[in-house]
Amino acid sequence: MKQTLNEKQRWYWKKNITLILSLLVVWAIVAFGGAILFAEPLYHVRFLNVTLSYWIAHQGAILVFICLILIYALRMDKLDKKYKEIMNEGKME
Amino acid sequence: MSVEAITIILVLITFAIYTAIGWWSRVKDTSSFYVAGQNVPTVANGAAIAADWMSAASFISMAGLVAFLGYDGTIYLMGWTGGYVLLALLLAPYLRKFGKFTVPDFIGDRFYSNGARSVAAIATIFISLTYISGQMRGVGIVFSRYLQVDIVVGVLIGMAIVGFFALLGGMKGVTWTQAVQYFVIIIAFLIPAVAISLQLTGNPIPQLALTTSDIVDRLGQIQIDLGMTEYMAPPFTNLSMLNVFMVTLALMAGTAGLPHVIVRFYTVKSVRAARWSAVWAIIFIGLLYLTAPAVGAFAKYNLIDTIADKPIEEVQSIEWVSKWETTGLLQIDDQNGDGVINFTGGEDNEVVIDGDIIVLSTPEVANLAPFIIALVAAGGLAAALSTASGLLITMTSAVSHDIYYRIFNKSASEAQRLRVGRITLLVALAVAAYVGINPPGFAGEVVALAFGLGGAASLFPVILLGIFDKRMNKEGAVAGIITGLSFTLIMIGGNSFPPVDYWNRRTNS
Numbered sequence: 001m002k003q004t005l006n007e008k009q010r011w012y013w014k015k016n017i018t019l020i021l022s023l024l025v026v027w028a029i030v031a032f033g034g035a036i037l038f039a040e041p042l043y044h045v046r047f048l049n050v051t052l053s054y055w056i057a058h059q060g061a062i063l064v065f066i067c068l069i070l071i072y073a074l075r076m077d078k079l080d081k082k083y084k085e086i087m088n089e090g091k092m093e
Numbered sequence: 094m095s096v097e098a099i100t101i102i103l104v105l106i107t108f109a110i111y112t113a114i115g116w117w118s119r120v121k122d123t124s125s126f127y128v129a130g131q132n133v134p135t136v137a138n139g140a141a142i143a144a145d146w147m148s149a150a151s152f153i154s155m156a157g158l159v160a161f162l163g164y165d166g167t168i169y170l171m172g173w174t175g176g177y178v179l180l181a182l183l184l185a186p187y188l189r190k191f192g193k194f195t196v197p198d199f200i201g202d203r204f205y206s207n208g209a210r211s212v213a214a215i216a217t218i219f220i221s222l223t224y225i226s227g228q229m230r231g232v233g234i235v236f237s238r239y240l241q242v243d244i245v246v247g248v249l250i251g252m253a254i255v256g257f258f259a260l261l262g263g264m265k266g267v268t269w270t271q272a273v274q275y276f277v278i279i280i281a282f283l284i285p286a287v288a289i290s291l292q293l294t295g296n297p298i299p300q301l302a303l304t305t306s307d308i309v310d311r312l313g314q315i316q317i318d319l320g321m322t323e324y325m326a327p328p329f330t331n332l333s334m335l336n337v338f339m340v341t342l343a344l345m346a347g348t349a350g351l352p353h354v355i356v357r358f359y360t361v362k363s364v365r366a367a368r369w370s371a372v373w374a375i376i377f378i379g380l381l382y383l384t385a386p387a388v389g390a391f392a393k394y395n396l397i398d399t400i401a402d403k404p405i406e407e408v409q410s411i412e413w414v415s416k417w418e419t420t421g422l423l424q425i426d427d428q429n430g431d432g433v434i435n436f437t438g439g440e441d442n443e444v445v446i447d448g449d450i451i452v453l454s455t456p457e458v459a460n461l462a463p464f465i466i467a468l469v470a471a472g473g474l475a476a477a478l479s480t481a482s483g484l485l486i487t488m489t490s491a492v493s494h495d496i497y498y499r500i501f502n503k504s505a506s507e508a509q510r511l512r513v514g515r516i517t518l519l520v521a522l523a524v525a526a527y528v529g530i531n532p533p534g535f536a537g538e539v540v541a542l543a544f545g546l547g548g549a550a551s552l553f554p555v556i557l558l559g560i561f562d563k564r565m566n567k568e569g570a571v572a573g574i575i576t577g578l579s580f581t582l583i584m585i586g587g588n589s590f591p592p593v594d595y596w597n598r599r600t601n602s
Contacts, residue, residue, distance in 0.1 A: 020182050024179075024182065027175065027178050031175050031341065031345075032341070032342075033172050033369055033487075035167055036172060036328075036334060036337055039164075039339070040327065041330070043327050049304055049306065049309065050303075050304050051329060054164055054328075055304055057164060057167035057170070057171065058159070058164075058166070058167060058170055058303075059300065059304065059383055059386065061170075061171050062171070062174045062379050062382050062383055063165075063379070063383070065175055065177065065375060066375050066376055066379045068182075069178060069181045069182070070372050070377045072368065073372045074544075075185075077365065077368075
């Protein structure tokens, strides 16, 4: 592999930014979409024993937030491991 | 034994535990004082973050706010937790990697500017002082009810205790104490929630009982019967959609920019540990936040059920009613003289409830055992004290580290810095006690103000751009912080935030 240190770092940074942005898209859709902008249409949908938008606004969004932070930590661990492997390959050459 | 006696004993036991931990983990050097020697395991740090961040507002105020605001209470539920996502993904790992002591450290070093450093330090002090006054009100309420002392005495006792821990232990003592306080907080919140959930719905899991039982419909029905709007009123009945959108966004950015929470991420040993601390913290926080809407609904149901349309003499002979009435936070006044309490939320309303007593009074209203009532009081105190001590350390470091050491006396020895730190802490304590005795408002509202100041307006945008935008410079940073601070201070002066208007008249005693 003919990558300079800078290219590897750029690769890591790009992966990192993509991950953050995709998680934040979910964050925005759930919080601002599901619970606020589309709250009125979703109010007519029953979910469990309450309306869907009420559930999202009071519980669902919080559950999604927990998952987002967990996924971030897991994916970053994986990315760090891969980055280390690439760095080691570089050394062997 | 009376409820008050059990409460005092339980509170003394928890304080003894906090003191023991503070003593056991006391420190002698500045690194331990500010960031606990970067030696705290992730689970403990997660619990400490949760306790640091879940203040009197989350424990005492939030369920009440949600009960009164209905759907629109989501501004607090989503605003405060959603901001955590921003903090965990956008700030925490990078600030840990940067590896300094404080938020002004990052801003000063990132922009090579002592001007930016001092402006950030001033913003930090403003935010923390506003925030701490909300905590002190929480402490005052708990003491005035259960110890039957004046609010002023209550606040002074609280300040003495917080100051003792902070002086003794520094950040390390605070971290371990806060980790233990988290467990006091969550147990005190969950036990009554489970008991009341069983009582009202037969389901022991309050988070599920809220959505799977018919409690929301029942609450809606009795509210309609009394002439209020239904509990599950359509979204944006109390606040407009634009309002909910903007306040939620502001509270989210505010949560992410709180300096006393950010500094927590410096106390872990690696970037990876910072990410996992955030995971633990959101799980711990989520446990309380998922329960709060249930507690709000249950508490409101019980309260209405006990008070509304009952003869006034019968209600006023209930022990908890008279005790809360003496604090001034519950007012019942038979204005039309018919001997029956009107609880309608309209013109003929005869009950004024301060939202801050909803959680604290819940176990009494539901006739739970005195031990549980005492536990809730201890939990409320743990929530207020844990946050207050984190805030004190943050204010102290802004003065002694960022302003004294980094700007005025670069050759200051460790002992000198520690001494300046401790003096600052005493001054901050005195100011906080004063603000706590003369609070500008409701625990939850005051905290929301701090969030507006903090994150949304001054620190969050600067830190975010400082991390992700290469072109961001010191002129932009200073201008941004000053603009944000002035706008929020003008808003506080105009008294228009947060735009909360309860369905009944409420008073701030």
